[in-house]
Amino acid sequence: MKLSVRCMVCLLASAILFGAVGCTSAVSSSVSPTEAITPPATEAQPSTDLPIASPIDSSRIHFVAAGDNIIHEAVFTDAKRNAAVLASTEGGTQTYAFASMYDGIADLIGGADLAYVNHESPISSRYAVAGYPDFNSPADAGRDLLAVGFDIINIANNHMLDMGEAGLNDSIAYWQSTSAQAILGACSRADYDADNLRMVEIDGVKIAFLSYTTLINWSHANALSAASRHIVPYAKDADIKRQMAAARESGADLIFVAMHWGDEGKFQPNAEQKRLAQLLADEGADVILGSHSHNIQPIEWLEGRDGNRTLVSYSTGNLISTMLYSYYMVGGLLTFDIVSETGSDPYIDNVVFVPIMTHYSMTRDSLALYRLSDYTEELAAAHGAQLNGRFTLDTLWRYVTDTIAAEFLP
Numbered sequence: 001m002k003l004s005v006r007c008m009v010c011l012l013a014s015a016i017l018f019g020a021v022g023c024t025s026a027v028s029s030s031v032s033p034t035e036a037i038t039p040p041a042t043e044a045q046p047s048t049d050l051p052i053a054s055p056i057d058s059s060r061i062h063f064v065a066a067g068d069n070i071i072h073e074a075v076f077t078d079a080k081r082n083a084a085v086l087a088s089t090e091g092g093t094q095t096y097a098f099a100s101m102y103d104g105i106a107d108l109i110g111g112a113d114l115a116y117v118n119h120e121s122p123i124s125s126r127y128a129v130a131g132y133p134d135f136n137s138p139a140d141a142g143r144d145l146l147a148v149g150f151d152i153i154n155i156a157n158n159h160m161l162d163m164g165e166a167g168l169n170d171s172i173a174y175w176q177s178t179s180a181q182a183i184l185g186a187c188s189r190a191d192y193d194a195d196n197l198r199m200v201e202i203d204g205v206k207i208a209f210l211s212y213t214t215l216i217n218w219s220h221a222n223a224l225s226a227a228s229r230h231i232v233p234y235a236k237d238a239d240i241k242r243q244m245a246a247a248r249e250s251g252a253d254l255i256f257v258a259m260h261w262g263d264e265g266k267f268q269p270n271a272e273q274k275r276l277a278q279l280l281a282d283e284g285a286d287v288i289l290g291s292h293s294h295n296i297q298p299i300e301w302l303e304g305r306d307g308n309r310t311l312v313s314y315s316t317g318n319l320i321s322t323m324l325y326s327y328y329m330v331g332g333l334l335t336f337d338i339v340s341e342t343g344s345d346p347y348i349d350n351v352v353f354v355p356i357m358t359h360y361s362m363t364r365d366s367l368a369l370y371r372l373s374d375y376t377e378e379l380a381a382a383h384g385a386q387l388n389g390r391f392t393l394d395t396l397w398r399y400v401t402d403t404i405a406a407e408f409l410p
Contacts, residue, residue, distance in 0.1 A: 066115070085097075122171040156213045161221075214259075288311070299334070327399055
């Protein structure tokens with residue numbers, strides 16, 4: 001378990017009265033020590049006993065959210081090469097090795113108390129590993145996400161049925177066999193109907209995680225049979241309202257909602273995203289984690305009908321992928337602190353969007369994630385996406401600064 005920072009703050013007060021320094025029995029240097037000093041009987045002496053504030057027990061839980069982890073064919077092919085190198089140099093035994101691709105941001109993920117990612121692919125050993133358009137990731141992809149430090153895994157997205165009903169069942173079984181703290185979108189019909197929600201408790205703070213998708217790829221939209229024990233958690237208003245209420249009734253201090261929504265390749269949320277975001281805010285969501293566009297979209301605070309504030313990230317873009325255009329290569333990590341203080345409700349603080357960049361070569365290999373602040377003009381010039389439209393380092397930064405408000409940038 002990653003540890004959060006817990007601090008005890010104690011406020012102490014002292015007083016300096018009438019020019020005297022030190023304790024209240026101090027004697028003025030102008031009075032002989034042998035002289036008795038008698039205060040006037042009718043004049044009350046001012047008290048020097050000031051109240052001491054009660055200690056404030058404060059906890060900060062650091063949360064990080066990443067975007068779409070997309071295991072294209074070029075990604076798993078590169079991972080297979082990495083594994084072969086590890087086998088020959090270090091005696092590695094895995095078939096695919098993805099972990100080194102995340103090295104450039106691994107400290108940010110591993111340093112978080114909770115780290116969320118949208119894994120946009122089934123994981124089913126009964127089918128061959130496959131990339132776009134019908135994804136199926138090897139189990140090594142999941143293992144390495146967990147090894148990097150991700151522990152909240154979302155699978156409610158448009159690719160969750162790429163391997164049909166059996167593939168979904170296998171994916172859920174795989175993730176449930178791991179150390180992940182919560183798997184979002186892994187909904188049995190019974191649990192969904194009974195509003196049995198995913199709850200994570202850390203440092204005494206209970207966080208309910210809800211997850212919805214607005215779409216499933218059309219070729220698989222009817223892949224689940226009526227008798228299936230699992231469902232697709234579509235973003236239906238009635239379900240959202242019912243489950244938001246159930247989350248509060250179950251004792252959740254905070255409600256985080258993963259939303260797979262919007263239009264691919266668009267830098268601004270569409271009208272339905274905005275409507276759903278306001279609905280969630282009105283129902284009391286504290287944080288909305290958006291995905292699907294594959295490029296970044298804005299972050300903002302919304303006010304709910306009860307005056308509550310909701311942090312909305314419409315999309316953090318992609319994490320790993322080998323999509324073809326530069327604007328799909330710039331993603332981000334949404335980071336913030338959950339602050340819990342004695343006598344107060346937990347709240348969200350210190351929101352920062354850290355821009356990141358996925359790099360691959362002109363031959364669509366050598367994948368690596370970078371903080372955009374560490375990325376160079378030389379790397380940009382050597383990026384394989386240059387083959388589909390020229391860009392510079394300034395182009396990449398403008399995707400960020402034109403989309404994300406300055407108040408959320410480092």
